[in-house]
Amino acid sequence: MAESTVLQFSPFQSHVEEGFWKRLSSLKLNTLGLDETPVKITGFYGPCSHAQVSSHLYLLDESLPANLAEESSSSEMVLGNRNRCPIPGTLYNTNTLESFRGLDKQSLIRKEAKKIWEEICSGRVEAACAVLSRFLVISYADLKKWTFHYWFAFPALVLNPSALVSKLQPASEWFNLEEGKSLSEACNEWRKSSLTAVPFFLVIITADSHVTLRPLKDWETCQRDGHKLLFGFYDPCHLPSNPGWPLRNFLAFICSRCKIEKIQFLCYRERHGLADLTHSLVGEALVSISQEWKNPQFIPEAVGWERNGSKLAPRRIDLATSMDPIRLAMSAADLNLKLMRWRALPSLNLDKLSATKCLLLGAGTLGCQVARMLMAWGIKKITLVDNGRVSMSNPLRQSLYTLEDCLNGGDWKADAAVRSLKSIFPGVEAEGFTFAIPMPGHPVQAKETAGVLEDCRRLQNLISSHDVIFLLTDTRESRWLPTLLCTNANKLAITAALGFDSYVVMRHGAGVSADDKDASFSVCSSGIEGHESRRLGCYFCNDVVAPNDSTSNRTLDQQCTVTRPGLAPIASALAVELMIGILHHPEGMNAPGEMASSISESSSQPLGILPHQIRGSLSQFSQMVLVGSSFNRCTACSNLVVSEYRRRELEFVIQALNHPNYLEDLTGLTELMDKARSFNLDWEEDDETDIETVL
């Protein structure tokens, strides 16, 4: 460069590691609270080690004291190492975003600049030169959203007039070969010694090309000796035509303390941990000591707020994904399912599962278990309906409840279940409704009619707004209306029912359409020709009597529904796995029922066969897979009943609730039973006749 130009410095760049924010969060929660006193912190940087990227000033978790009591008693600077030169700094943490934005930035930077100036003037810099790069950070930690707003300032004393640069070139060009070699050796030695955490130093070159590095406090001696003197510093910047930021305050120190106006400097940069002379720069700066500086009261202006991109603005870091426990729980659950898909079941459709909305009618032994299993499969939307309160015996068998839910008369089951689901997995969208499902055989009093109709409508709406409905109640008759409504709405219904030591889990057939051919007789335990074309049966298809009141007039032992505890988890698990199978089957709820011996191609589904019914017995530790067609006189899902419902809707429902015999008449069951009875009578009469005649 022939003429002098203004020396332009490349600003320091900050890099804050997550550990710093974590420690700040815990400091704030445990110690600081609302205290806004500035906190002493330590930044770290090393010389540039890469041709294309500058090094940063880092804030790590060690940058903050673990607790504030420690701060005052321990030594002022945290120990660094050769790659982490410690630099003192100050953190101003505010309690609100408004106060963060309202901080007086000019006065803050002036405050830090004053500290630097005073340390230069007092000679402190010579003892602990890292203070020349003193910095400050303002921050606001939003601990609800795990977002941190922050802004660094690297105060640089402004020289007035600005420093000019008359020469700037790679060190390898400045020094001759011998000097270069000696310099490299000296630097590498310096870096290896225990003094390496010292970013500013003197470079002495003797007449015989021997180079030594000396600490700043020796500057007077070195000047007197008369050898060539360069001022060296760890340069974080990688640019070929600009020195890094630390040089600014270094120049201020040199011209005001050493009274030198023509300053030769070395921007020390490395490669692979060793001095790199082609990358390091040597230059000559021209500084004029202004008169003002001689005034002891004077404090120079300072600049140095860090730019965000090209703008002077704060930065923001969002750590919710790594600090928010809810986000962590959700991503862990998601990964778990993805792992299953990767390792075992590539055809697993996780998106479909998380979009499936499930309605659980009943939040008892079956409901609690089904809900948990659904969450394990990644189902997000679960709605529970139950009209009861949690009672003292419930927590033992109903896995969502604890003792607390039983106190003070017991919480509503639907509400307690929802709370419990959320405490297990915060990402679940759980809702609870407390109302009773209207049942045939439990007549509706006139004054209750409006309420019951309301409950019917609620049930209709819930069924139409969900994809899969689980019938998990504790009586036969309570399953009637949901079955009818699901058949009408063509929604997938899955029933689980328990005996003392036996269970049945089944999926109901698809919805009815006018031309459906239903079987004229019910359950078959073996495959029958043309079976697959028939609609599958529902829970009631096997029955020849309408659902009726099964709860009153029972003996005491019959009134308590007692089942072996192992049954509910088994049945619930099967019910959920059955649903998963249906969701993955190309035909969905229209898929034919399969049995283990079935050789039809659909049994080659990755999840295995898709049964219609599973009936099991604990006393035998056995399980059977069955298929049943729909019954054309079924009181819940037959064409007859569904079309009557469609014609008269809730009026029909009330009639059925009040007079179950009506259902038997409607479906022709009454007629069928009469025929059956009369048939028997015929038999009885012929009892005495000759067997040969009958045959």
Add this chain to the structure above:
Amino acid sequence: MASPCDGTLSPTEFKFAAEALMKKWEECKSILHPWIWIPCPKLPFGAPDKAGGYLSLEHIHHFEFKKQQDCIEQKYSEEEVEALDSATLVLSGENETHYYNFHIIYSTSYKVPVLFFRGYHQGGQPLKCDEVEKDLPLYTSKLLEESKWTFITQEEHPYLNCPWFTLHPCGTSEWMRLLLQQRLYSSRPEDLCSHYLVAWFSVVGQVIGLWAPLNLVHCSSSSSSSDTFCSHT
């Protein structure tokens, strides 16, 4: 190692293998900085960690060839903050750089090394999974979908209490066994052990685009060409 070689390592063998990798790496004069052994702080539950630490390679640059977006919330007028200064170099529209940290940590349940990695934007904002995936070499995303041995998942870092990305270790012993088969009969157990991490890294490094120096495995004296790991091929 459980004999015959089943692809796993004991904790002490891991430490031995780690030292061998560090040494080899330095010898080959990789342009990347050396691996550092971080001794483990005592885990809070008191169970002594026999492996004693893990390997760390930090601040690896990955260059993005798109301009950094300025995401500013509130515009500050420059005068409000500080006066414009002629001595400050203002660079705008710099290409963004991503920074990656890699740790090789011993897994006691799988008895194999596991690669943990985490990426950051300039300034420290952690990279999201899809951003990391974009940085990986093109062939890797295909590999991840198809291979039954490579799967990137997120795990809690055993020492840093923070979720890091890892290459799931459940297939490692299988393919290590295959990889070491050739050497199994010709080498002494100590040699096999010291070669373990080198061999492991030659596979794993490729997946995440961290080029091992070419001579790391073959012990020749050529030097590698690229300094950073690249995303574009």
